[in-house]
Amino acid sequence: MSHEGIRALQLEKLQKQVRHVYDNVAYYRNLMDERGVKPEDIVTLEDIAKLPFLSKDDLREAYPYGMLATDIKNCVRIQSTSGTTGKRVVAFYTQEDIEIWEECCARAIVAAGGTNEDVCQVCYGYGLFTGGPGLNGGSHKVGCLTLPMSSGNTDRQIQFMMDLGATILCCTPSYAAYIGESLKERGYKPEDNKLKAGIFGAEPWTEEMRRDIERSLGIKAYDIYGLTETSGPGVSFECEEQTGMHINEDHFLAEIIDPDTGEVLPEGSKGELVFTSLDKEAFPLLRYRTRDICVLTREKCSCGRTFVKMSKPMGRSDDMMIIRGVNVFPSQIEAVLLNEGYAPNYLIEVDRVNNSDTLDVFVEMSEEYFSDTVKNITKREKALAAAIRAMLGISPSVHLVAPKTIERSEGKAVRVIDKRKRLGINI
Amino acid sequence: MAIKQLSIFIENREGTLVTVTDAIARAGVDIRAMSVADTQDFGIFRLIVTDIEKAKAELEDSNCFVSITNVVGVAVNDEPGSLAKVIRILADNNINIDYMYAFITVSRKYAYVVLRVEDNAVAEKILTENGIRLVTEDDIVGM
Numbered sequence: 001m002s003h004e005g006i007r008a009l010q011l012e013k014l015q016k017q018v019r020h021v022y023d024n025v026a027y028y029r030n031l032m033d034e035r036g037v038k039p040e041d042i043v044t045l046e047d048i049a050k051l052p053f054l055s056k057d058d059l060r061e062a063y064p065y066g067m068l069a070t071d072i073k074n075c076v077r078i079q080s081t082s083g084t085t086g087k088r089v090v091a092f093y094t095q096e097d098i099e100i101w102e103e104c105c106a107r108a109i110v111a112a113g114g115t116n117e118d119v120c121q122v123c124y125g126y127g128l129f130t131g132g133p134g135l136n137g138g139s140h141k142v143g144c145l146t147l148p149m150s151s152g153n154t155d156r157q158i159q160f161m162m163d164l165g166a167t168i169l170c171c172t173p174s175y176a177a178y179i180g181e182s183l184k185e186r187g188y189k190p191e192d193n194k195l196k197a198g199i200f201g202a203e204p205w206t207e208e209m210r211r212d213i214e215r216s217l218g219i220k221a222y223d224i225y226g227l228t229e230t231s232g233p234g235v236s237f238e239c240e241e242q243t244g245m246h247i248n249e250d251h252f253l254a255e256i257i258d259p260d261t262g263e264v265l266p267e268g269s270k271g272e273l274v275f276t277s278l279d280k281e282a283f284p285l286l287r288y289r290t291r292d293i294c295v296l297t298r299e300k301c302s303c304g305r306t307f308v309k310m311s312k313p314m315g316r317s318d319d320m321m322i323i324r325g326v327n328v329f330p331s332q333i334e335a336v337l338l339n340e341g342y343a344p345n346y347l348i349e350v351d352r353v354n355n356s357d358t359l360d361v362f363v364e365m366s367e368e369y370f371s372d373t374v375k376n377i378t379k380r381e382k383a384l385a386a387a388i389r390a391m392l393g394i395s396p397s398v399h400l401v402a403p404k405t406i407e408r409s410e411g412k413a414v415r416v417i418d419k420r421k422r423l424g425i426n427i
Numbered sequence: 428m429a430i431k432q433l434s435i436f437i438e439n440r441e442g443t444l445v446t447v448t449d450a451i452a453r454a455g456v457d458i459r460a461m462s463v464a465d466t467q468d469f470g471i472f473r474l475i476v477t478d479i480e481k482a483k484a485e486l487e488d489s490n491c492f493v494s495i496t497n498v499v500g501v502a503v504n505d506e507p508g509s510l511a512k513v514i515r516i517l518a519d520n521n522i523n524i525d526y527m528y529a530f531i532t533v534s535r536k537y538a539y540v541v542l543r544v545e546d547n548a549v550a551e552k553i554l555t556e557n558g559i560r561l562v563t564e565d566d567i568v569g570m
Contacts, residue, residue: 365436367494370434370436370494372432372434372471372473372494373471373525373526373543374471375525377469377471401438401468402436402438402492403492404490405438
């Protein structure tokens with residue numbers, strides 16, 4: 001499809017979608033009315049800049065039904081974010097929404113060389129998380145024999161992989177690295193498995209990690225991107241060139257904006273990625289701010305695809321961290337500390353050891369929490385770690401330190417040291 | 428009856444112990460006994476000194492993280508089997524010891540043993556009933 005063809009299709013879909021949202025989503029209609037924008041004001045694609053943005057806060061405020069644009073009887077499924085930042089985001093799908101989502105995932109599998117002769121092992125989690133259901137549906141659409149493994153139970157993963165001759169592996173990059181190590185431990189060489197490709201996403205990873213995984217499994221590793229708010233994985237995907245992810249532009253309209261001013265930036269600029277879902281019926285988001293910082297490029301791709309390519313996210317425009325695939329905000333950890341009776345003097349250290357993220361939290365102790373026995377201090381550390389785990393869903397290492405030992409800074413406190421950055425990982 | 432111990436939190440960083448010992452030196456108090464508990468992240472320095480309030484004030488001035496803990500002090504004869512007798516009494520009465528350390532007096536007649544237990548009063552009562560002599564603050568100062 002030519003660039004002009006894509007733009008014409010996008011404009012037609014955008015006009016229809018803005019009308020659909022305006023007519024059915026009171027929350028967004030109010031935002032448009034406040035700005036004095038009507039659906040008929042969208043005459044060219046550039047007119048999208050007239051529309052208000054949506055943020056995760058809007059979705060929380062509208063939880064659970066505020067963004068629903070169709071009658072619940074037309075919906076067949078929900079998926080949800082992990083809910084680690086407070087209220088969950090619940091996304092609704094009509095059957096048509098699911099078809100399109102799965103189609104997007106199918107394109108990712110085809111771009112990785114998948115055909116109906118492949119055996120596709122999906123070890124993303126199944127359930128509310130979009131990873132498992134999305135790739136599962138995509139694999140069906142391609143006609144692969146699908147192994148719906150879900151996550152965990154590495155022994156079983158390896159047994160099915162070897163016995164059924166899996167050729168495509170779908171999971172998080174850190175789990176792929178782990179499977180690679182586990183195969184080696186069991187005495188398998190990379191050529192012993194039948195895998196040829198892996199589709200890995202849901203967490204940041206580096207080129208170096210890609211090469212490690214490719215070597216240890218004897219495959220080519222492809223990146224995939226998506227977010228529950230827009231559908232799930234498959235918003236964009238890598239082709240064999242491995243130089244960025246093609247955005248499924250017939251279904252998603254991407255913009256890059258200045259995160260501070262909201263101004264739309266020209267193609268090729270680095271800024272915050274904003275998505276408009278052009279076809280979603282149940283949960284259509286207009287100008288949703290992803291907080292991911294990246295660059296869009298429209299150079300000719302050797303694979304022949306004309307869809308614009310996005311770089312791997314180079315960072316976040318907010319203070320969210322992605323640790324072991326889970327979204328973490330420092331404010332959540334702070335809330336736990338206050339709740340547990342600690343002063344909000346803390347330092348979060350994130351690192352990656354053996355391809356797995358580590359989270360260390362240093363917290364100042366109060367006088368009353370100090371004990372002369374190691375046992376009591378350790379007990380407090382464990383209790384605090386458990387409380388943080390309950391909030392985030394991942395286990396931190398908690399270290400209690402003496403009062404006034406965590407450096408105070410003028411102005412904005414340094415709360416987070418992300419050592420993964422030195423590894424060149426774009427967080 | 429319990430005696431008072433200084434408990435100082437020491438992070439595993441260079442120079443933290445020097446800050447503590449310098450402060451005690453400035454306070455001009457004698458250290459009668461000490462022990463250090465160490466973990467990967469931190470240590471707890473425990474001291475029995477001749478003037479605990481003075482030492483504490485000086486330590487706090489140096490930004491040390493310090494608290495006062497009541498511990499049980501017992502005097503055991505400085506001869507084989509004395510400590511075993513004390514420990515046996517505690518064990519027989521289901522009293523757990525969190526930590527302990529000892530110091531030998533100049534007279535060499537007694538060794539003083541510092542015990543940290545859950546309930547000082549109960550331990551002291553049982554030890555006294557079994558003929559064990561408890562150490563007082565005066566004993567410490569007058570050593």
